[in-house]
Amino acid sequence: MAFLSISRLTKTFGTNTTVKGADLEVERGEFLTLLGPSGCGKTTILRMVAGFETPTSGTIRIDGKDVTDLKPHQRKIGMVFQAYALFPNMSVRDNIAFGLKVAHRSASEIDARVKEMLELIKLPQLADRYPYQLSGGQQQRVALARALAIKPQILLLDEPLSALDAKIRVSLREEIRALQRQLGITTIFVTHDQEEALSMSDRICVMSEGRIEQLGTPFEIYNYPKTRFVASFVGTLNILRGKVTDGAAGRVQIDGQEVVTNRGLNGASTGDEVAVALRPEALSIGRANGQSNNLDGVIDEVHFLGSVVRIRVRFSDTAVSLDTFNRPNAAPPERGQPITVNFGREDILVLEGPAH
């Protein structure tokens, strides 16, 4: 049985149901990310695990024990908040020691543990500072140390990086992931940033409108999105309308040109209208032979983005964006120029559900 097990969890605020029967299993030591736009219910799930919200129905089990009706302070859970929630009236040392003090640990034990935590977050020299004297990144590291000091069963991270500068965000996310691996602590991380989710997680749970859309490794989520929502929320995507001409052979017609997929049709059969997804980085310029697919079109727009040139190619009805590397010695493509793009059979994703 999984370490944290959430089953049929539902939360209703007034007439608004923010979590609709979520089932989720998190293994011991796993780093799981709840990813989705604001209002998708990811934070509500986290707050129910922490005990701040009472589920309308459903159960939460930690290590086999039903904690659904326990108060937050009885759960042994560490939490880091988006807004730096350090106690402003306490020094860094006292903040980290807080959880140990309320548990009536001995002074020597507290001292040792605080010291260990300060080493862990590499801020031993700031022990006597007050929160207002720290940068945002330092405050979040102290908040992490405070949460970890009590050796919680589970660590909950509620968008801990959102309030930080872009540069610190990247370095801190690497640090958090390294710490989590080192301690082997089961972690749930909530974010709306797909890059954070892809780079940090063991598994990602993509959510939309209170439901779990897809659960999988970052590799699976990015390369094999099951629904149009997941495909469009994670990464940039071209979505084209197609029609299945031969279900058995994986033939799909897009704007009068035929392509072949070897990744299955996600339940569609001959004659169905389907939505077809293509990642910009999977497309190349030029005609390819053999197993590849080719589509003929006209260059519609050219965006120079520095290292990458993004080209928009129009077919008769629809258009796709594709990325090529910038090469200084080759002339950039021009608008109106006819062009052929190619991509592999494995690059075509036929998404679940109707075409529109």
Place this chain on the structure above:
Amino acid sequence: MNQSRIIPWIGFGLGALYFLIPLIATFEFSMRMERGTYSFKAYRIVFADPGFQASFAYSAVIAVLTIIVGVALVVPTAYLVQLKLPRLRPVVEFLTLLPLVIPAIVIVFGYLRMYNSSSILPLTGSARGTDLLLIFAYVMLSLPYMYRSVDTALRTIDIRTLTEAAQSLGSSWPRIMLQVILPNVRVGVLSGAFLTFAIVIGEFTMASLLNRPAFGPYMQLIGANRAYEPAALAIIAFAVTWACMGLIQLVASLSPGSKR
């Protein structure tokens, strides 16, 4: 869930009782003038009393003049301190808070000693002079509130850009003050003005010690000699205070920049 709200409800209920019972009691008492029946007789007597009319009118005029002097004094100062003389801010803020430190009775005592009829500036020597002194005293009394309101209003607008825009269009300094700054801080000015009115209209100590025929001393006099009219006066005074506070909220909610 509901249980955790019981104690807050009890607290709020007790507070409401403490604050409403005196109002209800006063109102009830003010209606008891005619034996055996409730009537507005006490109010009729109060409103018909020439002393009431004269003292209320006097205090109202003094309040309006206080507001005018106060605004003329505070707006340019708050503007200049914010825009040009930030170093002066601690000094000015200290001065505006001083009237909360020095009791009103002490300030007016100082006036009586400093501006008596045998001094260099014998303001108390004549009725008009004493009126002027009373206005100044009230400007002092309302200074903390007026300054706070105007200063807060100035902070919410970008006075530097407004000033520079006006200057680039060739406005003179008084024009900038009257036509650019004042309209933009009118919410703050009006809040301060209504608060000032509420403070001044029933003020007792200063008016009494300066011997002016104001509403506060009039109420005290009635209180010492009558039974039911004071209760009616208390209700009237409360209504006036409430109207002033209501107007502050109204002005704040009607202002174009307000969020609610």
Place this chain on the structure above:
Amino acid sequence: MSTTALPASAARDRRINWSWVGVLPFIAFTLFFLILPAANLIVGAFQDANGAFTLKNIVNLGQPAIVRSYVLSLQVSAASAAAGVLLGFLLALAVIHGMLPRWVRPTLMTFSGVASQFAGVPLAFAFLATLGRTGLVTAILMTLFDFNIYRAGFNLLSFLGLTLTYLYFQIPLMVLVITPALDGLKREWREAASTLGATGGQYWRMVALPILWPPMLGAFLLLFANAFGAIATAYALTGSSFNLITILLYAQIRGDALHDPNLGYALALGMIVITGVSNGAYIWLASRSARWIR
């Protein structure tokens, strides 16, 4: 370089001068109608009838009647401030953090704005009509419970009665003053404390109250000064029979009740010293609390 720099700095100088001229009326006004009158009294406190320096007035403040007045004023102010801080805090807490319906808060705030200014003569009338010998509450208690509060020792014209009356503006003032501080308590602090194993009581003792302590003490001193300088309510309630220091000073100003004008100045000086010290403490504490709330 220098040719262009000179006119520019000259222009800047001229502008600074104009700004100073602009604040001059304010400075002059506070000087003539606040600083100098107060200073004048302070000087008078150290002069005898002929204008010569003396400490006699200060010594004479030791008269039993004057000391009694000071003590009474300090007691009423301290009691009404302490009770006002406590009750106002609880009321604000109930309304802000008590999950009450949305209309409650603006209602309380508007009412507090009114009630904190509803002091002076009309307030005395209101309490006379409520708890006076013929007041409504007095009468109701008598008819319903056959309980005569006056026979039981209550008197509106007493320390308790006056404190109860002062609370009518002290509690709302506390609500207005403490609301920003209560709003400053972040939900995350409470939640963080609870995930770290703290109970509600531990959260209040170790986090919330230490954070609220400086503003609470500051509010106490503000309320204290507010009550200490008040006179109209007590005067309208009790006439000159209840010897608060402000009432004594009022009588002295009106009719030289102490038969010594310069002793009156010393009386005023004592008041300035007391409110000055309490407000100085307030400013010091306010700056301390701002240090870590910022």
